[in-house]
Amino acid sequence: MKNILIADDDQNLALLYEQELTDEGYRVDVVHDAQTAIERVKENPPDLLILDIRMPGMDGIEALNHILGINNQLPVILNTAYSNHKDNYLTWSANAYVVKSSDLSKLKTAINDVLTGEEV
């Protein structure tokens, strides 16, 4: 079973992801800020990290760079409410960039593609 770590400060949304991805057969772990996500990656690296960008304190883009510094093999999906972060080249090191939506199928496809090694 694949482990997914979700970092999103929005607790309700994170709960939705947790529920949905558990249904898909993943083992899901949730944290609500970037700092904790970094610690979790150090202690117990997941198979995939889903990272929100806009979080209080350290944002997802900064966290992404830290995390890739620790483990540059870790697949990361940026999942955010705002599509324009795509223009920021710092986000290009993520394996996928998904805009948040009530329809989780894009996210699920991205997860599947990243985990099976088909880059999106």
Added chain:
Amino acid sequence: MKNTEQNLYHVLTTQRASLLSEWQRRVRHTSVLQLREDFDGHAPDDVLEEFFDLIVTQITTKQEYHLLRQRIFSGEINAFSPDAACRLLIALKKTVLKRLKNFTHNAEAIFDEILLRISAYYHEMRYRNLAQSQSQNLRQRNIEIARLLAVEKQRAAHLTTNNRIAQMALSTLDPDEIFRRIVHEVQQSFNYQHVSLYFVETHSNQMIMKARAGVYEKHFPEGYRQNVGEGIVGHVVASGNPIMANDVGNDPRRIIAFPQEKNTRAELCVPIKTADRVLGALDVLSRKKNGFNWTDVQSLTVLTDQLAWVIHNAHLFQETRELQDELVQSERLSVIGEMSARIAHEIRNPLATIGGFARSLQRAPTPDRIDTAARIISCEVTRLEELLTDILNYTRPRELELEPVNLPDLITDVYHQVGEGLEDRGIAYRQNAPSDLPETPVDPAQFKQVLINIFKNAFQAMPNGGKLHVHIRKKENQPHIEIEIRDTGPGIPAEIQDEIFKPYFTTKTTGTGLGLVISKQIVERHEGTLSFASHSDSGASIFIHLPDLSSRRPL
């Protein structure tokens, strides 16, 4: 119809109006008819059909759905067989979910539209503010010019005209207008036959007439051109020295542009120059031979020195204007960027949550999930509603409707309203007010909004409880009332103290960053002030100062 059904019918009909308006308020643009249609397709059998019609128009929130569900389960409505009840519930749930999905869908479109409008409105406001601050800079420069002009003015103290011209240069910013008025002033004051003002256009080596006054106004339209080096004016510009041609009829340098010019017997032309450059010339004409003397030359020289400053100012004006345009353009872009990121986040997150849970329920409606989903969905809808209220309050301030109120009572009310359901938070509330406090004229609804925002912040600052003290003070001989709202949260860190009154600044996950901005706006419209203090050890205080309008303004 059976008794209990009639009961239900009664409950639903009496609540109809309020439920309906609530629903319409929520989804103004989602048509209720559409929802009814959606539902009709699912009506399972005749027995329920009649109710569905009602329910579709009336069950509009999760809470209402839960209420009905509870009623059916508790046997309050026992007209249905367990089977029918289940079908009713399933049908209901489907309606609610469908509605939620529709709502999400529509809301996304509506919010996109709102987002557009807000950013249009917002950058318009920014543009105005910016234009204002830029013109303040210009004013600043003009003051500088005024200072310089004042020096000139001293030199020319004997000439009242010059004073008036200096005044003019200050009072208006449009250079063309200044030139026109100066030329008129000179012509009137000295009763010259004709006065004109020329500027040099460097690239064409021509002089352009910018303004004129006197008998030849019709013959010399503004914009009339002449080559540098030709005519009296051309010679003055070329040499940088004044020419007094007291018998211009016999002056070889003269050019006659049209026959009536023969009526002019004397011409005096003075250059307008800075230390290193001739910018133009001021030319005056007289009917009389020997119409000019050295006093004229002197006073016109003083004048043209001032004009040189005005022209310099005009260049600055032009440059500043261009700079301003550029600035506005880049400001605009960054404002829109910031706005859309902020709003996209504030709207897309709750929408994704609502829609996501609705979808997940549609797929697997297990009882435990329904409860969590219902709770989260209604909580996210509240969040969206609050966001909308905040944005609307911020972008469309309402007129004040003043009314004398008892402030301590109003504050207590608001405290209870905001603190409702938070009793177990462990907040100790205290409120002091002087016993002789007069009733204060405020707009009760808007002032409540101020207090709600501040109380909410205080509660949010003390998630694990604390003390909340409200002190109302009215000092002898002071015309204002002070309200201090003090909490024992972490206080406001120095790094963000400059930020907290900026729109959309927030340190909270689900904050809008508008609470304080709106509150400040409202208090200021009451002619009061809103400020804060952060006590490093013991939380934050928000101060509202209200003028005691009761003594000044009879209501």
